[in-house]
Amino acid sequence: MLYKWPIIGHEQQVSKLENDLSGGNLSHAYLFVGPDKVGKFLVAKTLAGILQCSNNYCRRCPTCIQIEKGAHIDTIEIRDNGESIKIEEVRTLVGTLQMTAQSNYKIVLIDNIGRMTPDAIGSFLKTLEEPTSKTLFLMTANNLLELPSTIVSRARVMKFPSLSDKKLRLKIDEMKADLKIESGQEMIEKASMLSLGRPGKAIELLRDRDAMTEYLRFYNDIRSFFRDKDLTKRFLYVQGLAQSIADDEEEDNDDLDVFLEIFVHIARSLLNAKIESPSGENEDYPEVMRFSKQALLNLIHKIDETRYLIARNVNTKLALENLMLSF
Numbered sequence: 145m146l147y148k149w150p151i152i153g154h155e156q157q158v159s160k161l162e163n164d165l166s167g168g169n170l171s172h173a174y175l176f177v178g179p180d181k182v183g184k185f186l187v188a189k190t191l192a193g194i195l196q197c198s199n200n201y202c203r204r205c206p207t208c209i210q211i212e213k214g215a216h217i218d219t220i221e222i223r224d225n226g227e228s229i230k231i232e233e234v235r236t237l238v239g240t241l242q243m244t245a246q247s248n249y250k251i252v253l254i255d256n257i258g259r260m261t262p263d264a265i266g267s268f269l270k271t272l273e274e275p276t277s278k279t280l281f282l283m284t285a286n287n288l289l290e291l292p293s294t295i296v297s298r299a300r301v302m303k304f305p306s307l308s309d310k311k312l313r314l315k316i317d318e319m320k321a322d323l324k325i326e327s328g329q330e331m332i333e334k335a336s337m338l339s340l341g342r343p344g345k346a347i348e349l350l351r352d353r354d355a356m357t358e359y360l361r362f363y364n365d366i367r368s369f370f371r372d373k374d375l376t377k378r379f380l381y382v383q384g385l386a387q388s389i390a391d392d393e394e395e396d397n398d399d400l401d402v403f404l405e406i407f408v409h410i411a412r413s414l415l416n417a418k419i420e421s422p423s424g425e426n427e428d429y430p431e432v433m434r435f436s437k438q439a440l441l442n443l444i445h446k447i448d449e450t451r452y453l454i455a456r457n458v459n460t461k462l463a464l465e466n467l468m469l470s471f
């Protein structure tokens with residue numbers, strides 16, 4: 145690598161970007177696509193630093209320090225604050241882009257562009273189509289399908305998949321000192337597994353003991369569903385979960401999202417264990433003996449269906465009870 149990228153994994157993507165840089169083949173718009181907290185925005189921000197700093201993104205000069213803080217005049221950040229990006233915000237952005245750059249480039253970082261309202265997209269497209277020279281758009285998205293093709297077709301798309309548990313664990317261990325992580329081997333292993341291969345999430349869990357405890361609790365509870373095969377227990381559990389979501393004043397579905405995400409992850413891990421040792425025992429997943437490959441495939445399908453239904457406002461308690469009956 146020509147530059148120092150503080151990124152875990154994604155070696156191919158980073159080296160592709162370096163090739164674009166050194167070969168003078170930089171696109172005026174990139175779209176980095178992958179799950180939340182996989183590292184897309186960090187790559188975008190590092191690329192911005194490399195382009196703006198006159199000393200290889202030294203992280204010491206005023207330009208670098210301002211970029212790190214998100215306060216650089218020609219590096220505009222639209223961070224994901226969970227709200228939609230409205231037309232007013234895009235108009236302000238277009239106005240800013242019309243002013244002459246004081247730096248090497250004018251760079252616009254847009255995190256989770258799927259949040260843009262249709263009005264805002266209409267107004268943004270013109271700028272994306274006819275960018276002023278030295279203007280660069282670095283955008284991220286979770287899913288290509290949620291974006292209008294007019295945006296996708298105007299950007300160079302790069303995919304950022306999640307990492308394997310093992311790779312993530314080894315990388316975090318290797319970079320522990322840089323990441324200022326003091327956790328031992330066992331915690332790193334757990335965080336890598338629970339983060340579902342997303343480095344940003346794993347680091348967040350290692351730094352936030354409460355979140356880690358909550359993730360672990362879900363993980364152990366769901367594993368016990370497979371071990372005990374106790375329908376009454378499962379029912380009481382999801383009824384309690386549905387109730388706590390209904391009582392939640394913030395009215396978000398965070399707990400439910402985490403629950404279903406970990407659930408599908410465990411089901412997939414069991415399926416992998418089954419495929420690896422179809423009839424034999426599995427040390428990590430002894431409970432896999434009790435399920436056929438088809439049963440696990442059906443369950444994965446059913447969890448996806450449950451997520452789909454709940455996202456469309458089907459009664460949460462009924463949907464979860466139904467899911468509990470399916471394995």
Ligand SMILES: [Zn+2]
Pocket residue numbers: 197198199200201202203204205206207208209
């Ligand atoms: Zn610098």
